[in-house]
Amino acid sequence: MPILFDTETIDNYLNGNLDSNLLALFESEIDSNKNFVEQVFCQKMIKETIEQHDKIARLQTIMSQIYSRHTDIQKRVYTTKQLTKQFKPCQYYEQELIAAPMRSSKYALKVIEPQKEANFDNELFFSFDMPTPIVCNLIIEDNEETIVEQYDIAAGSTNFTILLNNYLPGRYYWKLDIGDNVLMDSIFVQKNLMPE
Amino acid sequence: MPRYNNQQVLHAFNTLDSVFIEKVYNEMTPQIEHYLLKNGGRKENAADLIQEVFESISKIFTNNDFEFKNNASYSTFILSVAQKKWLNFLRKKKTEQDNTDQYTQIGLPDKEQIEETIFEAEIKKLIDFSIAKLNKACKEILFMRYQKNMSHKEIMTELMLNTEATSRERLRYCQQNLRNNITKNADYLQLIAEYYPFILKSIKQK
Incomplete structure (x- = not known):
């Protein structure tokens, strides 16, 4: 029977904040439950995506400016x-x-x-x-x-x-x-x- | 020979130094184009590939935990991402040249890291789409918690909620909502199935 860990416990695991007893249970669940592995990974990716969100949005703007400058250059034709x-x-x-x-x-x-x-x-x-x-x-x-x-x-x-x-x-x-x-x-x- | 060192490049992406990023772009673009033209691609494929490559590396280079493995230089790394993406594109297209092994292999610094980079960037892109679909209240609490690292007490005050438990409950509801959106996506499920060993390794590293 799989143990249910809530998202807060998953966050604590990802932040390295689980006490040793809970950590042992958590890791044993990882070793035996594929769905749980996916859930923890998804939570990790959500966390990182949100952390990086603003930076990525600003990088996308910078990159679009770079692409459009380069596209303009490539389109230039000279006699x-x-x-x-x-x-x-x-x-x-x-x-x-x-x-x-x-x-x-x-x-x-x-x-x-x-x-x-x-x-x-x-x-x-x-x-x-x-x-x-x-x-x-x-x-x-x-x-x-x-x-x-x-x-x-x-x-x-x-x-x-x-x-x-x-x-x-x-x-x-x-x-x-x-x-x-x-x-x-x-x-x-x-x-x-x-x-x- | 790469013109800059790895730390300079990572620093530029993390501090949004547009001038330096453009220098890296200028350095890498001819190399990616050259690789593409030598390996069955056309000039018109190059622009799309270059955009995709920079989109992926932006997501990876801005991750605080990222480091280049096996002494790879940023230029070999970027070129390897381009190669891998191009080979994936050819496989998907099932072009007349199915045997992609014949294409020039760049000295991949760490094949696994390149695969992981592309995989993580794809997953984050799908998550980004799902976040965009959330309602304003859910976005707000998720960003307070994960971007601003606010405690439930601080969230409670900021959102004028009655108790910390309400904040917890709302966050849980929004996370569940987001997760439901993500796991509905067939591309996500396919990627997860394909990269399961990496996923396991990734969470065990913590």
Whole structure:
């Protein structure tokens, strides 16, 4: 004859709050009654689902925003003319980069990544050879010298990541402002779309 | 090589760090797509699969007791969940290629943990549906008890009930109601039958 345990006793078991006598009875019921096992498991899942409920609901909102951003990107279509324009080198910056390669500063900070003209599809990753000595301002410009975005990189950072969801395919120039010193180079976003 | 460490990823899901979660999404999406395309899937299957995978891992990563077993990295874990879900989908569809063993096997860190992850996420999804069907009063008392960890005395005061016994009785009634809704579901019963050994192990761990 199965023993009947109420939901409060099941909760106490799940919380580890049963006294040894009741625990022995409870465990013996688990060993012999499949329906009871299911009931305890169901109660455990109910408890966890409710505990996590608000967090999961907020995560679902975050995830839907991420999905829709990615779906929008996948739906974007470009003409060859648009792409040619977006990937065209900026003559002024290109000459500057040839004249004075700017990948290290008076603070001796060197930018390890991104490499010159590296390609990025989803995110742009910066890494430095030492922690940034002060707060640095990172500016990303497109090939028409228009600022796309600016970021403050906290002092003491050795890396920094930028999500590229809102970046069109094309050629970009980054500038890292460290005090009165500016480091600069070029990168590509979705270089696979660059016309021949 | 995964870009982040397991703790960073679990922390991001638990603190709802949307920027970091998107980084993980960006890292994993091409890998899942690549796996899918190499294993009989099409680009259009990828979006659905990726959504399902992130839905499952959200439910698991936000569980306080969760930890990666056998030194698995989060990226191998997520990719393994994608693989398992894809193989389940193929089995259900009974496609022309029934022998799913031929598909690329990712080095599963712990096959059992992947199965359990998917199973638990499915069960929690079904429970979520059943909770949504409850009346307002039942939802209220269940959330007070299990989310806010309120005692019956506190619930009694909050809901202006006469006695603690009334609170107990109402909670019991709502739990029974919820359980009846859950156990009416054929998918739930099928999952329970299929995963009985895991269920037993899961409750004995407590």
